[in-house]
Amino acid sequence: MRTFSRWLVLATALSGAAAHADANDLVISRFGVERRGSSSVITNTEFAEASADFRAFARTYGAVMTSANLMPPRTTGHSGFAFNAELSVVSLPEDVQLPTEAEQPGSVLVPSLHVRKGLPFSLELGGRVGWIEKSSMVTATGELKWAVNEGFTYLPDVGVRLHVTKLFGAQDLDLTTTGLDIGVGKQFPLGGMVTVTPYGGLDLNFVSATTRTLDFDPSRSPADAAGNDSRDALTNTAPYSRVNAGDNLTPRFYAGARFIGGVLQLGAEISLTNLGSFDQEGAGSRDLPSVFAFNTTLGLDF
Numbered sequence: 001m002r003t004f005s006r007w008l009v010l011a012t013a014l015s016g017a018a019a020h021a022d023a024n025d026l027v028i029s030r031f032g033v034e035r036r037g038s039s040s041v042i043t044n045t046e047f048a049e050a051s052a053d054f055r056a057f058a059r060t061y062g063a064v065m066t067s068a069n070l071m072p073p074r075t076t077g078h079s080g081f082a083f084n085a086e087l088s089v090v091s092l093p094e095d096v097q098l099p100t101e102a103e104q105p106g107s108v109l110v111p112s113l114h115v116r117k118g119l120p121f122s123l124e125l126g127g128r129v130g131w132i133e134k135s136s137m138v139t140a141t142g143e144l145k146w147a148v149n150e151g152f153t154y155l156p157d158v159g160v161r162l163h164v165t166k167l168f169g170a171q172d173l174d175l176t177t178t179g180l181d182i183g184v185g186k187q188f189p190l191g192g193m194v195t196v197t198p199y200g201g202l203d204l205n206f207v208s209a210t211t212r213t214l215d216f217d218p219s220r221s222p223a224d225a226a227g228n229d230s231r232d233a234l235t236n237t238a239p240y241s242r243v244n245a246g247d248n249l250t251p252r253f254y255a256g257a258r259f260i261g262g263v264l265q266l267g268a269e270i271s272l273t274n275l276g277s278f279d280q281e282g283a284g285s286r287d288l289p290s291v292f293a294f295n296t297t298l299g300l301d302f
Helices: 002-019 030-036 044-065 230-234
Strands: 081-091 107-119 123-131 138-149 157-168 173-185 188-191 194-211 249-261 264-273 277-280 284-287 291-301
Touching: 030 044, 044 107, 044 157, 044 173, 044 194, 044 249, 044 277, 044 284, 044 291, 081 123, 249 291
Parallel strands: none
Antiparallel strands: 081 107, 081 291, 107 123, 123 138, 138 157, 157 173, 173 194, 188 194, 194 249, 249 264, 264 291, 277 284
16 A cells, blocks of 8 residues: 555656646647637637737747758768757747747757768768757757768868758647758868868758647636537637648758867857748738847767
């Protein structure tokens, strides 16, 4: 009996920890709750406006997730390996509502770990895991880069990178970005084993997002939602309109420089993501601001 009690206490403690929300965790249903206001039922117009809010949020958070490249188009070489600790400081536009638990911050930090491995034929495989500060959310990126041209004396390096990034830990939300990155750079020797590589490029990101069925009535208890009257249980509940990747292109322009001394690697980069505009059926058009980010990296290049 005593053992059972200990397990019960442990389960209760873990449940309480799981229910805890940090300042930058997301409450996706807020768009619908705030649009509905004090009315008894969310209208079609209010739902369309809430879906437009969600779409604007998805584009913005997609830019947060993909704010950094932090590598020139040149690969590590077929036997090369690179391990980097990275930090992104991403500005958050005030014109786009982010449904954070606490007051919406003006910027967010995204520390991450980035691993790259060179392959034959000027290919490179990479992976990055990041954390959204003050939240339980992490991002995971997989990438494949091909250096179309690298290592020539008088020609710049040119690379193409395919990448996919997914957000984990956000309740009721599925957010993914896919992208095609085209970069240009050139490595210059500074003496011995020391080099500097300025680079820049264009990253075409496509954002897709869906939600589970959300409850826009915060006064309803779980018992009411699971009641026998199915009509009452379904009132003010719905998923937001799907955000399709093909309709949500957010191009990102970036420029930076990488310094290598022996095996030590340092780098800095700035990027600007154009969130563009879109038309949401029933809610009109939206023009969104750009997202600016400053990124740094420190690592080892073998």
